[in-house]
Amino acid sequence: MHQVERAIFDLRRGLPVVVIAGDTHVLVQATEGTAEASVSRLADLAGNTPSLVLSRHRLAALGESDTRGSARLPLPAGTGRRRLVDLAFGLSPELALGRDELAECRRSLAPAQPADRAALALMRRALLIPAALVARVGEAQRPAVEARLAEGAWLAVRADQAERCLEGGIGMLQQVSEARIPLAEAFDCRFILFREADGLREHVAVVIGEPGKDNAAVPLRLHSACLTGDLFGSLRCDCGEQLRNAVADIQALGGGVLLYLAQEGRGIGLANKLRAYTLQDSGLDTLDADQVLGFGEDERHYGVAVDILDALSIRRVQLLTNNPGKMAALTEGGIEVVERQALYGSLNDHNRRYLSAKSERAGHLLDAVFESDQDPATGS
């Protein structure tokens, strides 16, 4: 997997990487941050017309609703940066491209090959827009590509390894360091830092008190990072309040654990969350905005949380959440969720639409938040 990690860095820097599937070498490059002439440059390097690999969520946003997987769209020669962005993550591709051209694009879609799926997995892991420029390397260009690999200018990764990069290195989490940190809401706290095998992401377990002493279910909060809400108190979400309430609730329950997970923006990363916010300002809700960018409604994987709980010898929990998906993920990972405790922030004019989309479309258990909102006795 070492090559895969290095490839992720190259892709984030805008360099091409070579994905090898069987006998085929495919040049892969990120779509975001591409230069005007990227498509023709890639065509020259590979000796073949590049395609754009789009996720099934982006395809759905383009009106291709019956697709089951990602697909590859051949790009006309001379496709420029603007057109690439319109196709990969533009808000109104039918306006930008025109209805007929969009229909033509949809007709020319081809099912994704292993190298294409590997390219998309790399983009996701790199927290880039999940759309990839790909070009199959022709026979004539192969020696030049191999020369660049040999001199270390480019990296090569195997498609099957790259496809697995989203799984993380299961069971390879490293417990790195820890310290006592008293918090305003809970004095007796230890912060324990865990690093994923590839060194790309770090997660923190905040252990409050001495949980699990008496074999009781451990009060547990899985909290996905939200820089804007947790740190700055953004009113667009309820994360900051939930974070502080979770610490206070765990303390009141006699101690437990809060996992602060590096899953900014439900796993799409801060750059994409900011893009999604801008899309929401033009009328989309939180799920549709992520879909325009090519993401599913929730891109988080909780394998890392299960690994941390294993490292802390926690098997039975009382989970503080409104998200049934978190309960299911823990159960699937072999953790017994004995009980759920709701955990709310408060409603305001800026987060109302966000919370109602989570409640109505993503199945989060937030009825109580909206009921109290409508209750005249509360004055809100």
Ligand SMILES: Nc1nc2c(ncn2[C@@H]2O[C@H](COP(=O)(O)OP(=O)(O)OP(=O)(O)O)[C@@H](O)[C@H]2O)c(=O)[nH]1
């Ligand atoms: N993509 C995206 N992510 C968002 C948006 N608003 C908040 N988030 C992210 O959503 C995540 C919320 O995390 P949590 O509060 O742990 O999880 P949850 O799914 O709301 O579930 P519970 O709070 O446990 O009920 C954080 O990673 C935020 O950064 C948004 O509009 N778009």
Ligand SMILES: [Zn+2]
């Ligand atoms: Zn938030």
